[in-house]
Amino acid sequence: MPNSSSISEFLLLALADTRQLQLLHFWLLLGIYLAALLGNGLISTAVACDHRLHTPMYFFLLNLALLDLGCISTTLPKAMANALWNTRHISYAGCAAQVFFLLFLFGAEYFLLTMMSYDRYVAICKPL
Template sequence: MPNSSSISEFLLLALADTRQLQLLHFWLFLGIYLAALLGNGLISTAVACDQRLHTPMDFFLLNLALLDLGCISTTLPKTMANALWDTRAISYAGCAAQVFFLLFFFGAEYSLLTVMAYDHFVAICKPLHYGTLLGSRACVTMAAAAWGSGFLFSLLHTVPGQCCGPIFL
């Protein structure tokens, strides 16, 4: 029988040792999470519902709000659950999923911020060509490329044997 072991879960470092501080962290993180959900939800709703906000800049802002929702929803619910229930364990699969999605959302967000910088460049430096350079098809293609690059970034940087690097939980 070979000598082998497998990792089924990890223990996370606690933010605080006392129960009162853990509950304070829970309420603080809950407030931050709800504020982020409300703010990004309002941005998404406003851009989706108002016809005047169907410009390329607002389309990219909608995508950025969705990516921000994904970023904060990747780690904060587990952090709040650990603080509320006084636990420190995370499964190996849960850790791998958190790392994958965190890298996905951050990679896509950085790519989308680059696309938004290009949008601003065209609006400032080539205002007469703005409509032809950034039509609806070009905007959708650039946003899809940003999301796709985030996916590729997370695929390339999530190594199966070393999935739980420096993440904040």
């Protein structure tokens, strides 16, 4: 007799029950996602293209923008797809991947913010 208690997918809690609100959530999430992509893309492009911005603080800002792109790209596309296609399912592997990448990227972001604050502390309190 095979084990029938294995988990293959999860059911997500829907943001709204009516179709109009689901579409509204999709458009709002799409706007937030595109704004984040545009803002972080502009930061990345400006720091990468302008040679005057190749200083340690702008290097940290470039990495912070890239980590923010990774964080927002981990969860929002699945939420938008669920809102658009009126589904509530996520596979077990998909959920595990989202949790892993989100925790990894948030951990890297917190580490980078700690490094940025220490860099500012050294620059202000212990200048060369």
